[in-house]
Amino acid sequence: MASAAPPLAVPKVEEAAVQQPNNEVVSPADALYDRCGERSQGTVFFQRDLSNMQVAGTMAELTMLLQELCDRHLMKLMTLEGEPCWKLRSRSDADKLRRLTPDERLLYHHIDQAQTEGIWSKALRARTNVTQQVLTKCLKSLESKELVQSVMSVKFPNRKMYLLKHLQPSEDIAGGPWQSEGDFDAALIEAVSGAIAQYVENETCIKVPGNWNDYEQHDRTAVIAQKKAQVQGLRDIEEAPAVKPYLSMGDPTASKVVHKNSPQYPTAASVANWLNSKGILRGKSCREDDMEQLLEMMVLDGRLEKISGTSYRTVLTAVDTKVYNGFVDAPCGNCPVFDLCGDEGEISARTCVYFGQWLETQSEEI
Amino acid sequence: MSYNQRETPILAELCTFLVEDVYGELAARVYSILARHGRQTLAAVARASYLNGRQIKYGLVILLQQHLIFHSGGEPPVTYYEIDWQNSYAVVRFGKVAKLVEDRFGRKAANVMSNLLTLGHTRIADLKEAYFPPDTESDDDSDDGVVNGAGLKRKRAYEAHVNGKATKLNGVVNGVPAELDDVKPDPQSLANGDHATNGTSKAAKANGTAHATVIEEVEDNDEIASVDELYDIIRLLVERGWVRTVSDTQYLSPGDMHDMLQQRAIEEELGGAAMTGTKDKEKVHRKTQQLKRQIRDEWLIPPKFSRKRGDDGSNKRVKINGANYASAHKASSPEDELVVRVNPEKVSVAMRTEQLVQLVEQRLGPVTAYIYQTMLRMLEAHTPRCYEDFPEPPLATGEVVAEITMDPRFLVNARDIAKRLPRDFDVLEGLDPNAVTAVTRKGHVHRSNILSTAIDPSNLSMDEKTQLVDKHIRLLAEDPLHFATWHSRAGFSQWHIEFEEIAKQLIQSEVENTISARKGSLGVKLIRALRKKGKLDERATCNAMMMSAADIRGIVNDLTVQGFVQTQEIPKVERREAKHSLHLVWYDRQRAREKLLHDTYKGMVRIVQRIAFEREKAQPLLSKAERSDVVGNEAKWLSKSELDALQKWKEVQEKLLLQLFREDDLVATLRDFHGPLVSV
């Protein structure tokens, strides 16, 4: 990308502009400007591009025209890989710029230099040496003229970063695709991680119906039990056939999800590709780093688990019933007065209402 | 000091309750003095209590017999007594131990184990007599006068245990609560079958220490038919490390043991000179640790058992028993004089197996879990303990002590497991159907993931079975918890298990479970974020969790209050202004672990107290129901409402006990599977 010209050249240009307001209507300079305006917005012009337009007859004339356009703020001088180059400004912007005070213009220039990264107000002051009052005043005025905008940095939440109005703040200050206005976009994150969870499950798991392996049972005890059940016309739970000794029966409707045999485990890169190809993010694209952040968060959430350094898979639980542990499943493990509860006295195991409810017995009245 | 031997007031309270429940009031009173005052002499105990000397001695004898206390066998005449916290706590596990043994070695072995638990340490001959009472009363134990009178000097007491146990306890039994009648090692009451098991299970039930069902369902074929069979069972239990021989050194508290061995280390390493400088210290420390390991490992060396009983065997036991051998049964086996007890460390190993299997069942399903169970139990035989209490200290230079090559006994391969699976075990279940066809090469998988050709697992060849088992092991290995780790390709792939890492994960998952129950998934997410990233300020926390600060402040606060996360304020300017400070949050696994362990002990105390309270309420009814005219004729003498109330009490007790045992599982995870953690 183009970087702005060294600041040294700037004051000179600006002074010139202030001293010699130029109001020619149709001049070679304007012609050059118009020719450049025919190209797509944001194009960067090198010297040979401009001379190829054949507006100026000689190189010296071209230099003069460019100087004039720069003085009128219609063009901006930059360097790209050491070569000078120019970019257009809209006439309205140039108009606004012409009306700026020198201080404002100085600040504008520094802000312009920072491009999408933005510049912190303190850094701005340090570079320009203006007083705090001037700084505040000028920034306000620039903002009200819609030339610059301020954004809260995501990296340093108490820093106000300034950048030009028409620029999209970089991810460093505005956060990745998961953030909007400096905060995490919970709804977006929820939607995207839901889609990703499904994707990863498809990649790493397989749904197996209960009757996937429908072999003949010839377990004698099972046969006997089944016969018995037929005879009695009812099925005795106690004597339910121990067909597959460690499992429930192969019910075709009860399918279960198991880990795939040697799958291609998704990585941040592959999931990012998938997501971008689906266009779920509407215009924004997701880089590998962004995806890693999201996937790591999903690991914390217990939706994914990490298999090796970079690959992920779905967390499966084979049983549905959620038991925690012996402590928290008992009344005391979740008791609001746990720390106050003593061996005797008003709050104790004898008087405990929670035990009373849990056991359905009477506790001691206090 | 052993991690298990760390004591807190709440643990002391819990253990005192347990001891009172199982061993009665007298023992509990002596015990509670030691629990409250720490290491004491007999005289000091006497001063601190209202008991008379004789009572205290009786109390101490019971406690010693059960290994609930240590004594310093140091310079006579002063002997110090000190509580063995690990063994005291282990009282709550009696029922569980019997169940674990039953699962592995069958009911007969479980029966022997329960008896050993009830008796404390026991001379094999006494155990034999309990099962096979001699025709005439042996008078070999009649010197209890000496024992009770002066038996508390260390040496004497120890000999007394070895030699005169039965009589001694008989003496003690008088004057202690009826509860102890059940555990009275009167040979008759320990005999085979109903009588013995009733005795055990009743004691256990009443005391809240057993899965009552385990012991109650005694069938006829559970009877140990011959002395040889009994000996074989004992030998099996000793060889597998469930039972170990008792020696003097096991009575030393970790502190005393340390002093003794450090002294020995100084003598051997420095020729007795005083330690000077860090180098000497390190040397001595290394040696001390080595000696500790050595002593401990000696306890576990199984003594030789004679093949034929009644042989005039070699004098293996002389080492243990000294001169007492002379007075032993003449017509008995040489190992009769061995004194054995349950090895608590092995119990932890088995509990670890059970919990890991449960976890795998939750994550990967029952079939993989069963395979894992087979795998773990194969390893159990060679795993004496969960973690090394006395690790070799790292070299000062920072390099790690050379990796010891993996002992082949800690390796398992799929074929060994496949061979042990029951014939009709459905090894196919829980696998990707594609994995199955890849092995069997029969048919293909339909789009709906149904096999085109069904496969009967009982018709698989051993080779196919092995490969399928290997698929399950791969599932175990790929799991983020790494339940198995690939070791080498020798033969079929060999696997080992990194218990250390898994144990840490178990602890972590219990902390997460606790938080999840209390605070839901948000709390768990925070803990995981902190665990992964270390100390975070608010912004970094938000970034990891991808949430706004407002959404996480509440949970940070809650978990701080509960002691699961720590916070720290680092001022950035000279005046400590909150606004200008850095606020860091972090999670310290070891702290969370200790907090949870402590709270769990407290939860257990409350349950024990509630049981006592519920029993107290039911007491009038219970006394009536236990009257001899009522027993067996409940329907006749008790009203409908009384019967209902009785039933209710039983249910309440069962529910509370079940919860108590589950809390104990948690204690095992938090405390027994891993040494202190170093984190953050």
Ligand code: SF4
């Ligand atoms: S006994 Fe009751 S009041 Fe006390 S901690 Fe337990 S639940 Fe809370």
